[in-house]
Amino acid sequence: MADVKKVATRQSYGEALKELGAAHPDVVVLDADLANATKTEIFKKAFPDRHFDCGIAESDMMCVAAGLSTTGYVPFASSFAMFAAGRAFEQVRNSIGYPHLNVKIGATHGGISVGEDGASHQCCEDFALMRSIPGMVVMSPADDAEAKAMVKASYEHQGPVYMRFSRYGAPVIHDADRFTFEIGKGEVLREGSDVALIANGLLVAEALEAAELLAQQGISARVIDMATIKPLDEGLVLKAAKECGRLVTCEEHSIIGGLGEAVCAVIAKHGLPCPVERIGVNDEFGHSGPAGALLEQFGLCAGHIAEAAHG
Amino acid sequence: MTKEEEITLRKTACKIRIGVLTATHGAKAGHPGGSLSAADVFTYLYFRELNIDPSRPKKVGRDRFVLSKGHTAPGLYAALAERGFFPVDDLPTLRHIDSYLQGHPNMDTVPGVDMSTGSLGQGVSCACGMALGLKKQGSAARVYTLLGDGELQEGQVWEALMFAAHYKLDNLCVIIDHNGLQIDGPNEKVMGLGSIPDKLRAFGLDVFQISGHDFQAMEGAFDAARQAKGMPSAIVLETTKGKGVSYMEGQVGWHGKAPNDEEYARGMAELSAQLAELEAV
Numbered sequence: 001m002a003d004v005k006k007v008a009t010r011q012s013y014g015e016a017l018k019e020l021g022a023a024h025p026d027v028v029v030l031d032a033d034l035a036n037a038t039k040t041e042i043f044k045k046a047f048p049d050r051h052f053d054c055g056i057a058e059s060d061m062m063c064v065a066a067g068l069s070t071t072g073y074v075p076f077a078s079s080f081a082m083f084a085a086g087r088a089f090e091q092v093r094n095s096i097g098y099p100h101l102n103v104k105i106g107a108t109h110g111g112i113s114v115g116e117d118g119a120s121h122q123c124c125e126d127f128a129l130m131r132s133i134p135g136m137v138v139m140s141p142a143d144d145a146e147a148k149a150m151v152k153a154s155y156e157h158q159g160p161v162y163m164r165f166s167r168y169g170a171p172v173i174h175d176a177d178r179f180t181f182e183i184g185k186g187e188v189l190r191e192g193s194d195v196a197l198i199a200n201g202l203l204v205a206e207a208l209e210a211a212e213l214l215a216q217q218g219i220s221a222r223v224i225d226m227a228t229i230k231p232l233d234e235g236l237v238l239k240a241a242k243e244c245g246r247l248v249t250c251e252e253h254s255i256i257g258g259l260g261e262a263v264c265a266v267i268a269k270h271g272l273p274c275p276v277e278r279i280g281v282n283d284e285f286g287h288s289g290p291a292g293a294l295l296e297q298f299g300l301c302a303g304h305i306a307e308a309a310h311g
Numbered sequence: 312m313t314k315e316e317e318i319t320l321r322k323t324a325c326k327i328r329i330g331v332l333t334a335t336h337g338a339k340a341g342h343p344g345g346s347l348s349a350a351d352v353f354t355y356l357y358f359r360e361l362n363i364d365p366s367r368p369k370k371v372g373r374d375r376f377v378l379s380k381g382h383t384a385p386g387l388y389a390a391l392a393e394r395g396f397f398p399v400d401d402l403p404t405l406r407h408i409d410s411y412l413q414g415h416p417n418m419d420t421v422p423g424v425d426m427s428t429g430s431l432g433q434g435v436s437c438a439c440g441m442a443l444g445l446k447k448q449g450s451a452a453r454v455y456t457l458l459g460d461g462e463l464q465e466g467q468v469w470e471a472l473m474f475a476a477h478y479k480l481d482n483l484c485v486i487i488d489h490n491g492l493q494i495d496g497p498n499e500k501v502m503g504l505g506s507i508p509d510k511l512r513a514f515g516l517d518v519f520q521i522s523g524h525d526f527q528a529m530e531g532a533f534d535a536a537r538q539a540k541g542m543p544s545a546i547v548l549e550t551t552k553g554k555g556v557s558y559m560e561g562q563v564g565w566h567g568k569a570p571n572d573e574e575y576a577r578g579m580a581e582l583s584a585q586l587a588e589l590e591a592v
Binding site: 049060062064069070071091100 | 375466473
């Protein structure tokens with residue numbers, strides 16, 4: 001997919017915030033000394049009086065966002081996934097989740113594709129952490145159009161939302177002009193009947209490429225973009241399981257606690273005889289390296305997905 | 312403050328202390344020590360300082376109070392009940408299953424509670440967010456938050472204070488209940504705090520240090536705190552843990568233990584006698 005246009009979804013986040021800020025005066029953005037990296041600087045340039053740097057203090061930032069939301073603002077609290085979901089987990093849980101406050105968390109630099117910064121910054125646990133908080137919406141977009149639509153949908157949603165964006169460029173899949181997004185709804189990107197590849201984030205593009213590889217081998221693979229991990233589109237999962245009989249989940253996250261386990265839980269609950277292969281980071285830490293090479297090394301690319309689809 | 316007004320506040324504080332004993336005895340758990348050390352400031356806030364309306368707990372333009380030391384919910388609930396936010400008769404249901412009086416403050420279930428708290432260090436940050444929001448809206452409302460002294464050991468408190476000073480939150484008043492005791496013992500043995508006023512000043516707050524059991528002093532400090540311009544204020548209250556119940560005063564063991572039937576009766580007798588004495592003035 002070398003010739004395809006790529007946009008890092010953190011860039012989409014920053015641009016969407018700017019658009020949202022222009023439409024809604026109650027939108028405010030918080031950052032923890034990473035505005036240049038999270039791209040909230042795009043919003044900051046347009047609306048300097050509605051952007052608040054909290055310094056390197058993510059725990060404080062989450063609670064400040066909680067307090068701001070009680071005065072009627074809609075805060076987007078932004079940092080790297082490692083710190084937003086990891087360091088500030090308990091603040092998100094107790095001060096945002098428990099009172100179900102209207103705070104949106106924009107977490108960039110999710111997953112192993114953070115690259116050269118290495119394991120300390122490669123958060124592969126955020127879906128698991130955030131899914132465990134009652135009432136929290138957890139999402140990860142596949143590309144630019146979906147990221148922008150997701151940010152706008154998060155504003156319309158009343159309650160806490162966690163969104164994970166990437167540092168690494170994501171191939172543009174959706175046509176921004178025709179694309180519509182709904183929280184909690186997966187999207188079938190390619191029909192197929194032998195196996196269903198259920199993916200989110202950067203791995204949606206990989207799953208599409210895997211489906212091409214499989215087609216060449218005579219295997220018909222359905223590709224589902226499951227941007228919302230919680231609440232999960234159970235109907236779409238069940239339909240895929242019944243019609244395809246085999247699922248492969250694909251995420252740039254630990255195989256523990258993310259999309260894969262959420263899908264497995266649905267299959268188990270309904271007692272379906274449907275094997276599920278989970279593509280993800282296999283309970284290990286990452287390390288430094290170029291993003292593309294890391295995705296390859298950790299088994300998160302199209303070839304790995306196609307192989308898993310074979311069973 | 313007239314002498315008469317002071318006596319009225321002291322009587323109210325006595326009733327709030329009775330509420331603390333009633334609630335923790337009813338719960339057979341909870342935190343009476345820090346509720347009693349803060350009973351006077353709860354009284355001052357809810358009966359003198361805060362612009363609030365018990366008939367409209369979410370009134371726009373109201374002052375906000377965040378109990379950052381959320382474990383002293385019995386004191387806050389007793390004050391809210393006494394002020395008319397909900398029936399005093401409900402206090403013994405504290406911590407009971409299905410009661411709206413949760414073990415730690417819950418803004419979704421308890422009328423008058425502005426923020427859910429309990430995990431130390433977070434309430435003060437939430438108060439900063441409220442103060443920032445209100446300031447941006449040009450509201451005249453003020454935000455008050457009460458912290459325990461042991462709570463100052465949480466690093467997040469200092470993140471929040473930096474934030475408050477940086478954004479010049481002069482509508483924020485940070486109150487410290489300095490009773491000197493925390494669960495494992497005296498602050499200075501558990502994790503020394505040094506000079507609290509000096510630390511607060513170094514973080515850019517306008518600091519007042521007074522007795523937390525003296526309403527005249529509170530009037531002076533809260534009035535002065537309201538004059539702070541371009542910086543947040545802090546009021547350090549020197550208090551006695553368990554204040555008002557003789558066997559609890561200065562006793563670390565009463566941080567998080569409920570009185571049994573006999574202790575409850577003794578405490579109630581003492582507080583009733585204090586109230587009768589004030590009624591006679």
